[in-house]
Amino acid sequence: MLLAERAELSGCSVFMGSSYSGLVRPEHADHLRLSSYCGTGKNRVLADAGVLDIVPSPYSQLGRIINCDVLMLQVSPPNAAGEYSLGLAVEYLAPAFEKARAVIAEVNDQVPWTNTELRLRRDDFDMVIETSRAPVYLPFTPPSEADQRIAAHAAARVPEGATVECGIGTLPNAILAALATRSDLSYHSGVVCELVPSIRPQRCTGGALMGTQALFDWARDNAQLRLTHSDETHGARSLATIERFVAINSAVEVDLTGQVNGELARGSYVGAVGGALDFIRAANASPGGISIMALPAARLVEKLSGPVSVPRSEAGIVVTEHGSADLRGCTLREREKRMQRISGRS
Secondary structure (H helix, E strand, O other): OOOOOHHHHOOOEEEEOOEOOOOOOHHHHHOOEEEEOEOOEOHHHHHHOOOEEEOOOOHHHHHHHOOOOEEEEEEOOOOOOOOEEOOOEOEOHHHHHHHOOEEEEEEEOOOOOOOEOOEEOHHHOOEEEEEOOOOOOOOOOOOOHHHHHHHHHHHOOOOOOOEEEOOOOHHHHHHHHHOOOOOOOEEEOOEEEOOHHHHOOOOEEEOEEEOOHHHHHHHOOOOOEEEOEHHHHHOHHHHOOOOOEEEEEOOOEEEOOOOEEOOEEOOEEOOEOOOHHHHHHHHHHOOOOEEEEEOOHHHEEOOOOOOOOEOHHHOOEEEEOOEEEEOOOOOHHHHHHHHHHOOOOO
C-alpha cells in the first residue's frame, strides 16, 4: 500500500529493519527516503544502489532514536482474551509504538501468537487490514565441513549453565546444532534463529524470530519463549543480570589484533553496527561469561578493509576451522602469534 501510493507521499521518510522479502526496491526511492540500521538481506541491494541511508547506531539505542509518525505492524490474530501479539518481532517496535501518532496493523492469520512484551487490543490500532499470507522465511543453507569444524571449536568453549547469544546465518545455526546434546543452556539474543529449539533452552528471550515454519510452529503459544523490546534484549542494565553469558558472533573480517569489521565487505554495506558490541561487552563483564567470535580463517586479515565495529579492547576468543585463539590479556605481539596459528597460513 505504501509503495503503491508513494507518489502521493513524496518526500516521506521510511525506516526499515532487516528485510528478506525484497519488497522494497531501488526504484521506490523515487519518492521515498529510505533508511535502516543495517545492510543485511535484501537491504544490500538498496545500499549498493545508493538509495539506503545507514544509521550507524548500536542496536541497544534504536528504541531511543526512532521517532515515527506512522507505525506499520504485522500482528497475529487475537487470543481468547482479545489480545493481539506482535507475533514475529518486538525489538524496537515497542518503543516506536509509544511514540507513533498512528498505528496501522496487518492482522495476518498465518502469524503465530507468541508471548510478546507488547500485547495490543483493537482500539490500539487506527487502521486494521486483514490478510492471510505466509511470513517471510529465512532458511539457512546446510553447513560446510569447515563450518562444522568452526562450530565444534566454538561449542567446546561454552561453559555449563551458560546463557547463549547467537546471530543469524548458517554458522550460528551450525554452532547451535553442535550444542544440541546439552541440556543446561538458556538463550538470550536479539534474534531467535532456526535451530534455537534444538538446544531445548531452559529460558529463551529474544527480540525477533527469523527462520522457517518449523521455528514459527515451535514459537506458537510457547510459554518458554518471550519476545521483548531492544532495551531488554540489548540493554546494559538487563544484560548485567545474566551470569555465564556467552556472546557468539561472526563478522565480515577480523584483524590479527582482534579488531572486528562487521559492516562492509568489498565496499558493500552488508552488515550493521548491530548488537555485537552490546553483547560482547556484556559477556566480558558477566561472571563466568565469554565472548566468542567465530568465522572462517579466510576472513582473518592483517588490516581491516572496513570500519572497526568492535574494538580490539573487547576481544575475547576467536574461532576458525583451525582452532581457537584466546586473546584475553595478551599483548599485541602475542595476539598476532595466536591468530596466525588459527589462520591456516602459519
